[in-house]
Amino acid sequence: MNCLSLKCRRLGNPDAVCGLRNLIRREAPALVFLSETKLSSSEMRKVTASLEGYCSMEVDSVGRSGGLAFLRRDDVRVSFRSASVHYMDFDIGEEGVMWRLTGFYGSPMVQDRYLSWQLLKNLAEENYSSWLCIGDFNEILYANEMKDGSRAQWQMNNFREAAMFVGCGEGVRREFRFEQIWVGEAGCEDTIRRVWEDGDYDVLETISRCADELKKWKGASTSKILRDLNRKRKRLSWLNENERFIVNVKERRRLMGEITHLLRQEEMFWRQRSRTLWLKDRDRNTKYFHRKARQRKNKNNIKHIMDSQGTTCEGVEAVKTTAVGFFSLIFASSRPEQFDELLDGVRGRVTDSMNGQFRAEYRGEEVFEALNQMHPLKASGPDGMNALFYQTY
Known part of the structure; x- marks a missing residue:
């Protein structure tokens, strides 16, 4: 199933409608999210009527700013979740599998953009195994994404923080956590x-x-x-x-x-x-x-890191690669030999009795006691299950 997201910047003139119609005919997307239509619901429905085989849901523009629309092919099963002037949220049924699609429109006003990121985080808190978020966020992650002009660093930092939180920044997947x-x-x-x-x-x-x-x-x-x-x-x-x-x-x-x-x-x-x-x-x-x-x-949150050559590395993958390389190097063995002389001078402190205790099989009672000594909400394991899960169930 293919999806299309477009920032229209006014869909009222005939040329724009003709361009949209030609694009949809050529690409034949199953789902289309349009932002900045600058149209009322009734005006947008007239546009949809000219697109054969599609129906739409609309969010009115505020005066002549904003305006959202979600188009779907007639054969696609969609269930509406919620919407506002900044997003449209749906459940999509595809071959017996349900997944979630959110069309998002970030505030065009810089002073209000933090509200958009809070909204995005709130939407992400709804647990869903498969979620696709598309649209126009009105922001960039890094300065090299912008061909002309410049962007304040704090603006990009706020967007990156929100993207990392929801798991859609640089392909990062949100980890499961037992709540x-x-x-x-x-x-x-x-x-x-x-x-x-x-x-x-x-x-x-x-x-x-x-x-x-x-x-x-x-x-x-x-x-x-x-x-x-x-x-x-x-x-x-x-x-x-x-x-x-x-x-x-x-x-x-x-x-x-x-x-x-x-x-x-x-x-x-x-x-x-x-x-x-x-x-x-x-x-x-x-x-x-x-x-x-x-x-x-x-x-x-580690935003950037310096490698052994003094180069600053940014981005999740670059930071991860640099950190793994550093710790792999300092903990790797050089495989030295002839330890006998060195070990001859070291007194043994672990007795046979102590060694027997260390090598003994774990008993269920010991595991149960240790588990109940853990704080229920301390850091969870790689599986996302904290001690509360095991203590309760």
Whole structure:
């Protein structure tokens, strides 16, 4: 399935519509995302009517700025998720497999671009095994992407940080992480039990399959929490402004309980990312946890590194290659020989009894005790499962 993303910069004149029509006829894309159409929904539908075999969904322009449209071929199965003036989000069905497509339009105003990056991060928090994000971000990752003019370094840094967060910067894939807010969620335990009861795999492969299935399972995420909070707060505000009938009072109490639960989930989410584990949750420290999480991510992000020749290397692959080369060199053995004289002067400190303990087989009780001594939210292993997963399930 092929997709096409275009920045139209006004689609109202006949020449632009003719160019779009010819391009679609030549490429025959299954899906098309258009940004800066500068058209209303009714105007965009007239354009779509001239494209045989396609239908569209539109987001109105604000005056004569912005405007989005998503076109699909009639034979493509699409399910709408959400949209705003800056994005359109869909589930795509292809040969029995569902994947997610987001058309994104970054703010053209520099002072508002940080809001675009926050929106992009919120969209990325919705767990999905396959996600494609296309569109016009109105920003570049590196200065060499710009032929003419210049771009402030802080602007590119902010975009790179957002791209790395969502896993679409330089081909970086977002790592799976078991979330604390999933514990107790309907469906999480069922998903794990269903995988674990399939006894055709060894332990490590079963844990890996748990991670894959949890990615597919739509558990709580920060963007979903924020959407639910906003919707329930609006409803609660409406109830507070109207007469308090018995039915309204009951609904108001229910909404207040649900809002409290969502606020608790949001706080847990950001506490896990902040690694500020000495500070207890339940005290509405969400803003503090969020700030600490951002500080920690910025501190741990290596933007460039200097190699042994004094050359500065930028980009994920260059930094990775330089770091691996450095540590491979200092930890590699030169394979020296004739150790006997050196070792003759070293007194042995490990007795036979101690050596026997070190070489003994691990017992299940020892593993269980060590596991329960670990902090539930400390750094997870390569499989994305922290101690909380093993302690709970």
